[in-house]
Amino acid sequence: MSALLGIDYGGTHTKLLLVDGTDGDGPILARESVRTAGVDELGQEVRRFVADRPVAQFAMTVAGTFDAGTGVVRRSVNMPWLDGTAPAHRVSEAIDVPGSAVQDGIATAVGEATLGAGRGAEDVFVIALGTGIAGAHIVGGEVRAGAHGGAGEVGHIAIAGEHRCSCGQTGCLETWIGGGQLGRRWAEQRGSGAAAVSTAHEVVLAAEAGDEPAQVVLRNAGQALAKALLQVSAMLDPAVVVVGGGVARSPQWTVHPAFDTARRDATFHRLPEMRLAELGVWAGAHGAVLAAAHELA
Template sequence: MNIGVDLGGTNIRVAVVNDAGVILEELVCFTEVEKGPEPAITKMISMIKTLGETHQVKSVGIGAPGPLDAKRGVIIEPPNLPGWQNIELTKMIQSEVQLRVYLENDANAAALAEARIGAGKDAESVFYITVSTGVGGGYVYGGRVISGAQGNCGEIGNMIIDPQAAGAPGLNKGALEALASGTAIGKKAESVFGPGYGAKEVFQLAKEGNLEAEAIIDEVLTYLAMGIANIVHTLNPEVIVLGGGVMKSKDLMLEPLKEKVVPLLYPSLRPHLNIKLAVLDQKAGVVGAGMVPDQFR
């Protein structure tokens, strides 16, 4: 039984997670990124100590935005956590809570949860994609996260899809995240419909039959399909699991996306394409974080 910490740009979730991936108790607070790292880290330490007083836990796992160095336990410079440059997070927390602390990319943590007890359960290889404010990914093979040499395996948000397209801060020009994230949809919505329109409004308008909104979604699906085809040809996972806020509009997204991916694959791979929606929702991050310590043993 471990404590899992999901460090996000909006919320910090800290939970006691048992060996079956069940949350026994959870605490949530606002990250308040504008205040910098120290207040947020103080909150994490306080919540870990509170849960540790009433539960017998072995370790702490933290899922945090990349880029980061999981081996050294250092957050390098995540775009959605301004001011968090080269933060030795595990060292700082470990010295206060008297428990071994492990760090992992948040998408990898969510991937681990979905692979072990979620939509990818029983599959040997699972690639998890989160389409939300940004686009992230994680690869799990044989029940273990494949992190890469510097812990950045699965950083598909920076995958180049269209080198002639615009970029975004910290990303390549035409990167997948710049073209197919919730943020990208919001920017396109403002250019088409004006200020005040975002991804939520685009999906609502599309449901009402608005052709311009439907065109925005179709373009996003085209880019996302390219990214998925690249992943399939590179890693050939048994299952691709799609999560994140954008995928909640599954009626508009899932089947059209599959239809766009299939023609981009080798004919021999097309019958084996297996895309599923994530089932753990926002709990995947904190549950996966609670599983992270087992990866280091």
């Protein structure tokens, strides 16, 4: 019996996942998280991980844009050593197994939609609340990327306010609940604009300790997310919306209130089932396994 290998090659950690069979949803044979190193070291690491188990195909995530035909990375903001290289090709040579690259956000969304909180549903929208915000609409296990590959930019739909966003617009969802923005909103709320910017986690800890400005910031964040959920529902009418990512790790402060507010404020909307992500940091590796299965099929 052959197996599939998923490699989620992240900025700090790399997840290795070996799944039985060639459908992508078989039992997990082995999984391991290792510190991210260069591509040559990764090849050795994967060879050790796979040992003598027969692998039919692998896929690895790339954090950035790459040429779909050759796998050559055009630009990776967080992993610049990949620019101009074909990492999946080099790993393939190192382990003597055919493999391909898959964009990391797509792998995470497909993993979560197919095997995580969205499993069983045909039409799923996945929102990842990280430093930035990523969205993907997955129908029948495939991402609807749009005519120019630009669909799903839920972080940059306009919500309210005058805060400048990283994209150049003002008032985007990201300015309210992006992991990089919550600390700024908290500093404003406290009237301490020049203070060092806190992380999203620090804002949550402060709110838990009873800090009122932090609670206001998270309440606003939840309301902004609720508006976004209603807009996604109005535009795409998915059966399920899955919300995950680092900021969703304290869901009682952000995601659960947002779900409640969206239910309360819905008028004409046919609301989706709203669920928290389930696969956590392993979603990308599962998505890579599914990409490998797709290549084989």
